[in-house]
Amino acid sequence: MPYNLSNFSMPVKLLFTGYLLAVAMGYGMALVQILFTHGMADGKAGLSLEDIVYSYYGNRSGSVLESKMNGSMKANAPDAERFQIVQWVRDGASKKEYEATIKPIVEQRCVACHNADAGGAIPDFTKFEEIAKRAESDQGATFASLTRVSHIHLFGISFIFMFVGIIFAFSTGVPLKPKCAAIVMPYIFLLLDITSWWLTKLNPHFALLVVIGGAGLGMAFVFMWIVSLYEMWVLPRKVGMDRRHSLHRS
Template identity: 60%
Template sequence: MTPKYTPLKDHDTPIKVLFTGYLCTVGIGYFFALMQILFTHGMADGQFGLSVDDIVYSYYGNRSGTVLETKLNGSMKDNASAQERFDIIKWVRDGADIDDYKDDGIDKIIEARCVMCHNESASGIPNFKEFEPLKALTSQDEGATFASLTRVSHIHLFGISFIFMFVGLIFSFAETTTNQYKCIAIGMPYAFLIADILSWWLTKVHPMFAWLVIFAGMGMGVSFMFMWVTSILEMWLFKPVFLNGIGSKYLEWRDSPDASAVDRLLLALKALAAQAKPLAAFVTEQWLTRAWPIIKGWLKK
């Protein structure tokens, strides 16, 4: 069947250059985004590398200490010496009194180590030239605030959706992937993006959802890389990869009349769903006719 679109390999060279330029730019941007995560969230527990504890500390918080302690032992650990961090933490645990702030020399440490970034000209971070913003960080560490989650959530949903829209648009011209799997690949990033944002809020409520943050992030990355690599290979290396190379085996498997394992799984799921409909109808009927009236009676009492 002749496709109703121009495959990537058959596009004019200027269009290929346009697509490739965009893919390379967002690919580099994605790489730096991962690096930024490693140097921010990945340092929440004081050790380089993203872990479940990092996610928990970032969103749920380290409830055994204060915000300032968590930062000094985590992402800000390298910005002060061990003795300076010890002095600040001791001051915090002694009550974070404003008189001790000056008498113990904490103000000098803050001025030398922190004010270079935490000042009135910096946006989004507290101004440590004033005492009150610093004092606010000596309370229990409860992770990200709901206000910050709201701000970051809408930024990510709007911004990353546009990235996936254009990457998916380019990938939609691929011809080595069937329409069924193409739809799955294009839709997966959006599903994982929503799951990722939702997992932030769930982790804020309970730390057990930290695993969902990692899983959703990995899902986004895998789907992005699949579309990215497939698009680049089809535009510039179609013949050596898909005709004469390892990709030819994939095309033989794709065009095989035998149903693949994935196809068989999808058919099994469809059959299971068809059988589940009567059961769902029965459960719904029992709920409405028996369980719900009993619950309503309890509520009236």
Template identity: 55%
Template sequence: MQQEKTTWLNLLSVSLPVKALFTGYLLVVGLGLLMAGAQIMLTHGMADGKFGLSVDDIVYSYYGNREGSKLESKLNGSMKDKATPEENLTLIKWARTGASEEEWKSTIKPIVDSKCAVCHAHIDALPNVTQFKTMKEIAKVDEGASVSALTRVSHIHLFGIAFIFFFIGLIFSMSVGFNRWLKALLIFTPFAFLIVDIASWWLTKINPNFAYFVIIGGFGYSLASTVMIFSSLYQMWIMPWRGQQSEQNTWKDA
């Protein structure tokens, strides 16, 4: 296959300040992707109560665990260690028996105030579970992420992550030695898998069998981004140095 022609604007020839700019961006974005992976492991990855992302975690997060309430799913998953096992069991039994307001006042609210209010009553992004009306909704059968939540998160991810992939692809487009079709495919791949990822959230909400596509989408754009990041860093810093070493060795042997 024919390689793309090397132009004057490439990663080997850009100035040192530009290399510093590109390198800083790629390092920070790479670290951000790692933190995003860690955050997924600590939230979605605990949906089934076990550490590590699985298909069940995806199903519970988007389709829900329709054999129980969202409250029960959280208490058996990411919120399991926030209260004692006895307190968690009390909350689960309350949800399963209809979540009465009388028991809420006498038994449940004191537990919530002491173990949950420290975050849920002071962070706007979290539901205020110290209010009976809010807790009553959470105690209903778990149908996964709501349409409003999916809409909000989807548009944030589509806009925000697309910008990240745009600049990674822009820097990688200045690389040399790649066939132009392979380069174009690598640049486009993260965007395609991002669409697959977001679309599969909605599809999993309807049918849990689409949960596999959430994992495929996330893995696909992460792998393509990693290849572009490391290729760009290699060509900016290691490739020119190896070229200089080769020229010096050739001069010595002459």
């Protein structure tokens, strides 16, 4: 008898189900993380095309520091202190004014996270030079950060969909051609998603491709996830009940 999701042994079903549930939770946490980072780029709650443009292309009419003060970092300082920082940026971000009025705010509100021990992409705000860089025109994501995030996503998401695809491949309720399309589509949308980041960095009109790539990944994941769990746990019970009804009638 060929192996399929409905007739796998209980240990295998539990293994597959545990993986699918854990990955689904990770996917949900990733969406929440996107809302907390990119979703506040324009200073408003929720993810919009403007958020995507500001995140990758930048807000060329303002600075990174200003967009952060009105966006994802808005909750970390009172309105009056945020206004002081924004006004300092707009007035030219002079070192003299920084030492006089802005430095105490930064030390109280920012350096707990933005320090030399933070590492990664978090700037060290104990140094004036690091703050001055962020007070310049907002050019969006840097090519270095795009390279780092792109290779992490390509490796990580490819592995996730490889295992989800392996589990889904044992389904029997989906015809061959749609099944093959569902297995391949995540990789197509992943490549579109990553490519669209770089294109949006160069031209903001490509921001819609970021939405399409992300939405395609999500739909492919949800489809394979639901079908796999259905055939492991619901379908065997349904078939068993149908057989019992049939025997009862005979």
